[in-house]
Amino acid sequence: MQVETVDYRAADAAETLERSLRDTGFAVLANHPITPERIDAVYGAWGRFFAGDDKFGYAVKPPAHDGYFAFRSENAKDSATKDLKEFFHVYPGCQLPDELDDLTRQVYADLETLGRELLGWIEGRAPASITDNLSMPLGDMMEGSDQSLLRILHYPPVEDAEPGAIRAAAHEDINLITLLLSGSRPGLQARDADGGWHDIACDPGMITINNGDMLAMATDNYFPSTTHRVTNPDTGQNVSRYSMPMFLHPRPDAPLRPDLTADQYLQRRLKEIGLK
Numbered sequence: 001m002q003v004e005t006v007d008y009r010a011a012d013a014a015e016t017l018e019r020s021l022r023d024t025g026f027a028v029l030a031n032h033p034i035t036p037e038r039i040d041a042v043y044g045a046w047g048r049f050f051a052g053d054d055k056f057g058y059a060v061k062p063p064a065h066d067g068y069f070a071f072r073s074e075n076a077k078d079s080a081t082k083d084l085k086e087f088f089h090v091y092p093g094c095q096l097p098d099e100l101d102d103l104t105r106q107v108y109a110d111l112e113t114l115g116r117e118l119l120g121w122i123e124g125r126a127p128a129s130i131t132d133n134l135s136m137p138l139g140d141m142m143e144g145s146d147q148s149l150l151r152i153l154h155y156p157p158v159e160d161a162e163p164g165a166i167r168a169a170a171h172e173d174i175n176l177i178t179l180l181l182s183g184s185r186p187g188l189q190a191r192d193a194d195g196g197w198h199d200i201a202c203d204p205g206m207i208t209i210n211n212g213d214m215l216a217m218a219t220d221n222y223f224p225s226t227t228h229r230v231t232n233p234d235t236g237q238n239v240s241r242y243s244m245p246m247f248l249h250p251r252p253d254a255p256l257r258p259d260l261t262a263d264q265y266l267q268r269r270l271k272e273i274g275l276k
Contacts, residue, residue, distance in 0.1 A: 006029050008030065071156065085168060086154050
């Protein structure tokens with residue numbers, strides 16, 4: 001499984017991104033506009049938040065979907081075992097701790113801008129046989145959308161886990177594409193077509209990009225939604241892990257195909273993973 005590294009500033013960046021996402025569902029982006037220092041600052045600030053008790057005051061209040069989700073809130077589709085993680089959902093306009101507000105909203109805006117640019121690269125390099133059959137251009141799907149989700153994840157040290165419980169069980173993402181600020185520790189793996197698992201690089205400052213179900217559906221699986229997971233740490237490495245994915249979501253009424261909108265698919269999937 002050859003997940004390619006894309007140099008954001010290279011002349012062939014769009015071509016390399018399209019090829020890697022087509023062949024593996026994943027790519028790794030280097031030399032992008034979000035510096036390693038900014039990534040470290042965001043992880044450090046959120047690490048302090050998860051270490052304290054103030055987080056419980058931001059607990060999610062259904063039917064809203066922003067805020068803090070306690071440890072073992074979510075399971076992968078078709079899994080009865082909850083993942084070993086806690087997390088915070090950030091949407092435009094949501095309430096954030098004062099000390100995290102500016103830092104988080106800026107990284108949200110920068111990741112969303114970058115994600116829309118990358119969707120343009122993807123559509124621009126895909127063959128006409130795919131783009132001509134989209135229900136709507138990818139850029140138009142994102143027009144006016146306030147649905148993109150920045151998720152800040154904390155995987156605590158693993159202690160007394162039940163058999164089969166891991167940090168994030170095998171799953172596919174729901175959205176169009178995901179931009180993942182490089183995790184603070186290794187653990188992310190992707191599965192190839194033969195069922196083998198492969199480590200995904202987490203070099204400082206890199207962004208991992210992967211296709212979601214919505215992109216796969218809209219492109220008739222030309223861009224596959226690849227199964228991935230986060231494994232438990234090895235002995236001697238059992239410390240907290242942080243990661244920060246930005247899920248690019250279309251506006252709710254965007255048609256993924258003539259008989260299914262983005263919101264219809266999203267609501268179905270949220271039920272499957274225990275968040276609705």
